[in-house]
Amino acid sequence: MNSSFELQNLDLIDLLSERHSLVRKISEQAWNDQSDIYISNSEWYIMARIYKKQPTLSYINKHVEISRQAIHKFIKQLAAKELIVIHNVENNKKEKCVQLTALGEACYEKNEALKAQLEQKIAEKIGAEQVKLLKDLLTLEWGIDSK
Structure with missing residues (x-):
């Protein structure tokens, strides 16, 4: 769905959803066209929370709007792709923290540049x-928190 007529007939919630879905799809395709490492939108979402930080897994579980099981799966996939490393937290045998590897940081930064290019294309079309x-x-602040 992408024609202006169809979009004009949507309410705000569905319109935001359609545009979000479209730009995410274009962004994901831009990355996949230039890289051998497939990274899903959910993995990018988690990487954004990790970038330049070393959050604990419990922090990620609280601050990423994905199920705990899915986060665990994505963390394992990111580690298998050598995009993150998982460390033990000092003085806490149960807790683990995660950090982007040099490869993970390079991928994240390259993807940020691709998203900036997409934003520039949008600005060229609709105006900066x-x-x-x-x-x-x-x-x-919209005053509509989910919690």
Whole structure:
């Protein structure tokens, strides 16, 4: 679904969903076209929470809107692709923390550049001021927390 007529007939929730789905698909395709390492949107989401940090697995479970089992699966996949490493937390035998490897950081940064290119394409089409306005609107406090 992508014609303007079809999009005009959607409510705000479905319109946000359609646009989100479209830009995620384009972003994922841009990465996959230039890399041998397949990384799913959920894996990117987790990598974004890890980038330049060493969060614990319990922190990731609390702050990533994916089921605990799925997070565990994605963490294992990221480790198998050598994009993250899992460490023991000092003075805590149960807790583990995760960190991007040099390869993981390089992939993350390259993907950020690809997303910036996509944002630039959108700005060329709808205008830089419109993109800024959209970002400003999306970062406002909406007063609709899920919890």
